[in-house]
Amino acid sequence: MMPLALLTPEMAGLALFVLAAFIGFEVITKVPATLHTPLMSGANAISGIILVGAVLVAAAQESTLGTLLGLLGVFLATINVVGGFLVTDRMLRMFKKKPSPPGGDAGGGGGGA
Amino acid sequence: MNFDLVAALYLLAAALFVFGLKRLASPRTAPRGNQLGALGMLVAVGATLFLVDYRFDGRFWVAWSPGNLVGIGLAIALGAGVGAVLARRVQMTAMPQLVAVFNGFGGLASALVALGDVAHVTPQGATLAGVGAGGVIVGGLTFTGSVIAYGKLQGTAWAPSRPVTFPFQKAANAGLLALAVLCVVLYAGDPTAGGWLVLALAVSLALGVLAVLPIGGADMPVVIALLNSYSGVAASAAGFAIQNEILVVAGALVGASGLILTAIMCKAMNRSLANVLFSAFGTGDTGAPQAATGPGRSVRNYTAEDAAILLTNARSVIVVPGYGLAVAQAQHSLRELGDILQARGVTVRYAIHPVAGRMPGHMNVLLAEANVPYDQLLDLDQANPHFESADVALIVGANDVVNPAARHDTTSPIYGMPILDADKARNVIMLKRSLGSGFAGVENELFFLDRTMMLFGDARQTVQKLVAEAKALA
Numbered sequence: 001m002m003p004l005a006l007l008t009p010e011m012a013g014l015a016l017f018v019l020a021a022f023i024g025f026e027v028i029t030k031v032p033a034t035l036h037t038p039l040m041s042g043a044n045a046i047s048g049i050i051l052v053g054a055v056l057v058a059a060a061q062e063s064t065l066g067t068l069l070g071l072l073g074v075f076l077a078t079i080n081v082v083g084g085f086l087v088t089d090r091m092l093r094m095f096k097k098k099p100s101p102p103g104g105d106a107g108g109g110g111g112g113a
Numbered sequence: 114m115n116f117d118l119v120a121a122l123y124l125l126a127a128a129l130f131v132f133g134l135k136r137l138a139s140p141r142t143a144p145r146g147n148q149l150g151a152l153g154m155l156v157a158v159g160a161t162l163f164l165v166d167y168r169f170d171g172r173f174w175v176a177w178s179p180g181n182l183v184g185i186g187l188a189i190a191l192g193a194g195v196g197a198v199l200a201r202r203v204q205m206t207a208m209p210q211l212v213a214v215f216n217g218f219g220g221l222a223s224a225l226v227a228l229g230d231v232a233h234v235t236p237q238g239a240t241l242a243g244v245g246a247g248g249v250i251v252g253g254l255t256f257t258g259s260v261i262a263y264g265k266l267q268g269t270a271w272a273p274s275r276p277v278t279f280p281f282q283k284a285a286n287a288g289l290l291a292l293a294v295l296c297v298v299l300y301a302g303d304p305t306a307g308g309w310l311v312l313a314l315a316v317s318l319a320l321g322v323l324a325v326l327p328i329g330g331a332d333m334p335v336v337i338a339l340l341n342s343y344s345g346v347a348a349s350a351a352g353f354a355i356q357n358e359i360l361v362v363a364g365a366l367v368g369a370s371g372l373i374l375t376a377i378m379c380k381a382m383n384r385s386l387a388n389v390l391f392s393a394f395g396t397g398d399t400g401a402p403q404a405a406t407g408p409g410r411s412v413r414n415y416t417a418e419d420a421a422i423l424l425t426n427a428r429s430v431i432v433v434p435g436y437g438l439a440v441a442q443a444q445h446s447l448r449e450l451g452d453i454l455q456a457r458g459v460t461v462r463y464a465i466h467p468v469a470g471r472m473p474g475h476m477n478v479l480l481a482e483a484n485v486p487y488d489q490l491l492d493l494d495q496a497n498p499h500f501e502s503a504d505v506a507l508i509v510g511a512n513d514v515v516n517p518a519a520r521h522d523t524t525s526p527i528y529g530m531p532i533l534d535a536d537k538a539r540n541v542i543m544l545k546r547s548l549g550s551g552f553a554g555v556e557n558e559l560f561f562l563d564r565t566m567m568l569f570g571d572a573r574q575t576v577q578k579l580v581a582e583a584k585a586l587a
Contacts, residue, residue, distance in 0.1 A: 010240045013353045013361055020362040023131055024369025030138045033467060033492040036374060036474030037208060039137050040341055042147050043370040044215050046130055047341075049154065049363035050223045050348040051189075052161045053355050057229035058185050059165075066232030067181070071188050073225035078192025079199070080219040081158075085151040086200035087211060092147055094205075094481040095140040097488055 038091045045084025051077035122160035123359035129153030130363055134370070140487045157359050205482045206439050209472040213263040213337055216344045220255025223248055223347035224314060230355050236304045241354055243301030246310055248350030250293050250317040255343040257321030262337055265330050266471055274330030276393035282327055283391060289320045327393045334472050335378045335389045342371025374473045381467035381493070383519075383530035415566040417575065420542045421582030423566070424450075427504035429460040431496065433535050434476055435469055437510020437546065441572035444483040447509060450576055451485065453583045462489050464496030464506075464533050466514035497534045506538035508559075510572045512545070516557045541565040544575045 007015065031039045054077050058070030130153045136146025162185070203211045227248040236242040264272025296313035300306060328336055345367025352360020379386050388394070424430060432451065438444055451461040463485060469476035477490050491499070500506060508515055515535040518525040535541055536559050543565055559565055568575050 009356060010238075010353075013356065013358070016358055016361045017349055017353070017365045020127070020365035021369045024134070024366040025373065027131060027134045027366075028370045028373050030135070032138070032140075033377075033465070033474060034477040034487055034490050035137055035140060035143055036377075036467075037212075037470075037472055037478045038143065038147070038474070039134075039370065040338065040374060040473060041208070041212050041215070042137065042150055043134070043367045044212055044219065044341055044344065046134075046150055046154070046363050047216075047219045047344045047348050047367040048222075049157060049360055050219060050226055050351060051154075052157050053226040053348075053351050053357055053360050054222055054229075055158065055161050055185055056165065056355060056357065057226050057233065058188070059181055060233045061181065062233035066229040067184075069225045069229030069232060071184055073222040073229065074185055074188040075192045076218040076225070077222040078189045079196040080215045080222065081154055081196065082193040083196030083200045083211075084215050085147060085154070086197055087203060087208075088147045089144065089151075090200060091205070091208070091478050091481075092140070092144040094478065095143070095487045096481070096484070097141075098486045 034095070035092075038088050041084055041091065042088040045081055045088060048077050048081030048084055051081055119160050119164050120358070122156055122164070123357075126153040126157035126160075126359055127362045129156065130366055134366065157363075205479055206442075207267075208475060208478060209333060209337055209470075210263050210266045212472060213259045213266065213340065216337070216340045217256045217259030217263070219344040220252040220259065220340070220347050222252070223344070223351045224250075224252030224256065224317075226351040227252065227354050228310060228314065230351075231304075231307055231310055236354065239301040239304070241356075242304035243297055244350050245354030246297040246300045246313055248347050248354055249310055249314050250297065250320075251343050251350060252347035253314045253317030254321035254324065255340050255347055257318045258325045258336070258343075259321075259340050261322055261325040262333055262340065265325070265328075266333055268330075272326070276329045277326040278393050282323070286320065286323050289316055289323065292316050293320060324390070328390065329394055331468075332382075332389050332394060334468055334470070334475075335375055335382075335386070337472050338371050338374035338378055339386075339390075340371070342368050342375060345369075345371060377467060378473055381531060383527070412560050412567050413563075413565060415568060417568060417578035417582050420566055420568055421579050421586060423540055423542065424454060424505055424507065424579065425457055425459070425583050425586050427454075427459055427540075429499075429503045430454060430462075430505045430507055431491075431499060431503045431535070431538065432461065432463045433506060433508040433511050433515055433533055434463060434465065434480065435509065435511025435514065436471065436476075437512075437572050439470065439476070439479050439510075441510065443509065443573035443576045444479050444485075446573055446576040446580055448480070448483040448485050450580050450583060451489075453580065462491055462496070462499065464491050464493075464500075464535075466493055466511070466533055469511065469514065493531055493533060500534045500537040503538040505540045505542055506535035508535055508541065508543045508545075509576065510544065512557055515559055518558055522558075535559065536562060539564065542568065544568050544570075544572050546571065 054070050054073030058074050061067055129149050133146040133150035136142040227245045261272045265274050268274055293313055293316045296309045300309035345364045349361050349364025454461050465476050513527055515533050517536045519527045519530040519532045
């Protein structure tokens with residue numbers, strides 16, 4: 001008997017894509033211009049999510065070619081993920097409020113923040 | 114079955130991505146936001162590595178043979194090593210190149226996933242096959258497009274910064290695009306004919322090269338933002354093909370992000386995306402009527418001492434940094450000058466045009482690296498109201514973004530471009546290598562204002578002279 005599904009898998013995927021894009025627009029328009037470079041490298045790291053797909057394709061063993069393509073994808077996607085998050089972190093750590101400017105307040109050096 | 118667990122973990126990862134991006138709304142919370150994103154990635158990849166025991170659609174079993182796991186582990190370790198080294202070693206000035214490279218790798222990985230999936234099994238149905246083929250194309254052109262963008266930013270011989278054009282270029286690109294679309298349609302019609310997919314990949318690789326070659330180096334911020342968007346779209350399409358929801362969601366987030374940045378960059382240059390992509394801008398032969406450089410116009414050329422006196426006696430100084438600053442590596446000296454002025458009670462702020470660097474927000478990163486506090490960095494809209502009350506606008510290595518012709522000269526190629534109103538400051542000090550024109554090939558009438566002081570020379574040397582003079586005055 002037919003399940004009572006509203007959406008075919010294709011339509012569900014499309015709905016997911018559209019809704020996620022809306023969330024993306026909402027969230028990302030609030031990122032200030034100052035942080036646009038880390039935003040881009042950070043978003044870039046997130047697009048490395050293709051690593052998940054690459055692992056699945058590399059793990060499947062229906063064809064050697066497919067597995068090899070998957071492994072190459074795993075390698076490339078991991079560069080994207082690891083490099084992307086690390087370099088974003090490196091950049092974001094540079095953004096400081098007031099590194100005790102000469103005439104500034106007496107707040108102790110690099111506390112917390 | 115652990116289907117539901119994996120799906121729940123994917124949902125958690127998606128939520129972490131969204132919350133992570135949300136925290137990028139402020140420099141204070143941003144580092145944690147990035148960590149949340151990384152955590153989301155760890156959750157998604159971990160769930161995939163250790164919990165998936167067969168494919169979601171149940172089309173076939175995934176054999177987790179130990180050999181394969183070792184291979185995957187090796188590929189991950191190798192990729193992580195390369196990524197970490199690249200991330201640690203890169204200079205902040207080279208950040209656009211690195212992001213381009215990462216974009217390219219992500220795009221190629223997406224194309225490989227879509228291809229590899231097809232190598233394993235024939236897609237069920239035209240939609241899945243078509244979207245997967247679309248992923249191959251977007252991923253392929255993201256890869257080669259990023260490689261060319263890297264070459265242009267790096268200033269290599271094989272991909273020169275200037276627009277590379279040849280006859281019938283647009284027609285050739287349109288033909289390639291049509292061919293790529295045709296491949297998708299034919300493949301969707303018959304998913305067993307993998308040859309169409311291979312042809313689609315080849316065409317998209319060529320298209321990526323040919324589409325970016327005619328775009329000038331100064332337009333690379335737009336190109337990188339757009340390729341960033343493409344890498345997300347490619348991941349989404351590949352995820353659609355292998356029916357994996359986390360790929361679809363994360364790819365859509367990145368696609369949206371890249372698109373927003375692309376729009377911001379285009380607006381900042383007052384040009385349409387089509388104009389950026391297809392007009393081979395920046396050749397210098399725009400043939401626009403140059404603002405009269407008549408013999409009556411003269412430039413006031415001053416010494417560093419004059420400028421230092423003006424700066425140290427000001428109450429408020431707004432610095433306008435341009436890419437010339439980064440080229441000359443003058444940002445550290447500039448910050449030193451800012452410190453000296455602030456110690457004397459001068460308010461120092463930095464007005465940053467969206468296209469000041471080689472990618473969106475690039476100049477902010479360069480200044481942050483030089484320890485300029487982020488609350489002194491103003492964007493276009495924040496900065497402009499302050500120029501009228503500023504005693505000095507100190508322009509370092511910027512040109513077109515402070516050219517008043519953009520406001521009033523309808524014949525100027527940059528007319529309509531939003532600019533920083535540096536000309537409204539009481540005094541303008543302009544550090545420049547020469548009297549040359551900017552990227553747009555337009556002369557800057559700001560040079561000729563009575564209240565403009567020109568200081569010619571290398572930006573770093575000039576700023577260092579200013580530092581020395583300002584110290585002497587202290």
